[in-house]
Each structure stands twice: as C-alpha cells, then as structure tokens.
Amino acid sequence: MANLASIFWSQRLLKEAEDLEVRVMETRKRVLGDKHPDTLGAMHNLAFMLKSQSRDQDALILLRTCVRMRTQVLGGQHPDTESSLETLTEWEMENVELGH
Template sequence: MANLASTYRNQGRWNDAEKLEVQVMKTRKTKLGDDHPDTLTSMANLASTYRNQGRWNDAEKLEVQVMKMSKTKLGDDHPSTLASMNNLAFTWKYQGRDAEAITLMRECVQSCYRKLGANHPNFISSSATLAEWEGEQTGALPLAEGSLHDHDEQLVK
C-alpha cells in the first residue's frame, strides 16, 4: 500500500495518495507504535502530500510530531530527523513564518554540517535554501557568493 501511495504521489495524484497514506499511517501506528521509524516515515509521507495539496496546517501538525519523535527516538542529528527539520522549515516558510523557518533551517544546516560534512548533498541543498531565505530577509545572498567551502566556518557559528 505504501508503495502504491508513493507512486500516486510521484504522479501528482494527491487525493489517491492521501487515502492510502492515511491507511498506512493508521496501520503502522497500531502495529508498530507511534514512534517507530516506519510509522514516522508514513507520517512524513502524508505530510508531504498535504504540502503538495496546499494544506499547510495539516502538514505542519504531522511534521512537528515527526520532528519531535525523531529527535527523541533517533537523535538530534539522525538523517531522518534532519529531513523532518527541513520539511517543517519549508512548511513554515510557505505559511509566511519566515523567522521560524530560517531559525529551524539554520539549525538543520548546522546539524547537517556536523553529521554529514560540507560535501554532502543534503548540507549543500539546505545551505543554498538558507542562503536564499536569508537573502530575502537582508537583500543579500552571502552564502551564495563563492564556494560553500569558503563559508563552512560561518555556517556553523
């Protein structure tokens, strides 16, 4: 069921994906528990569908739960936790909550740097997003100038 939901999501069939993802999430919560990594994945998938439907509040509710449980169950710097932080930051950005989004994305970038290193695609992508968002706030894109490697120390301060 989860694979079919993923296929629907990839095809942009959000309503079909949502129906299956809700079933998968409920089943996993019942069988595996609320904080099992597979349950958290199903919650994150449903939140992604909600984001794509423009249902920001529904997405946020799930993403906050996923992030909190991921931090508790997997640790602050686990790749799944970092992904949940990134997703929540994007949702807050789409909701117009720029300051909160930037703060969380900054935390995500710092954790990605510590855990994954400066050359990891997730660090580079999150850093570019943060630079763009901070540029919107300040009128400049300080992290986008030059290579990211020149700015590694700035990012983790």
C-alpha cells in the same frame, strides 16, 4: 506520517501538514536522536513548511539549526548539507532584500 504531511501540503492543508511535520520531527528525535540524518531531514522539511506559511523568521531559525547540525554530522560537502545551505543563503538574501 511524512508522506501524509506531503499530501496535505500539496493540497494546501498547511496547518494539518505542519502538525504532522512537527510530529515526524519530534518522533525521529525521540527514536533516532537529534543528530540522525532522518531527523535532520524532517527538520529541513518543517522549515519549508513554515516558509510556505510566510513564517519566514521561524523557518530561518530552524533552517540555520539544520545547516549547523548537518555540517557537524554529515560534513560540509554532503549533498544534504549543501542543499540546506543553498536554501538558507537564498532565504537570507530574500530577507535582506525585504529589509527584515
């Protein structure tokens, strides 16, 4: 499902891609748990999907949650945590520059 969401995203079928990303995240939460690294990866991907649809505030909220949970689960020095934190910092700076 996650791979199909990526294909939809690359074809700019954003609503279809978002629907699949939500299903991937919800399925991983149910099967693996809220704090599983794969669930957090799906959360990270969904945040990007929201951002690509100009849903900046929703993307920021989700990515903040992802960073917080990745820090708790993986630690602050883990590459996935660092990647999410770097993206969050970039998005927050964009928001400040746009006056949001």
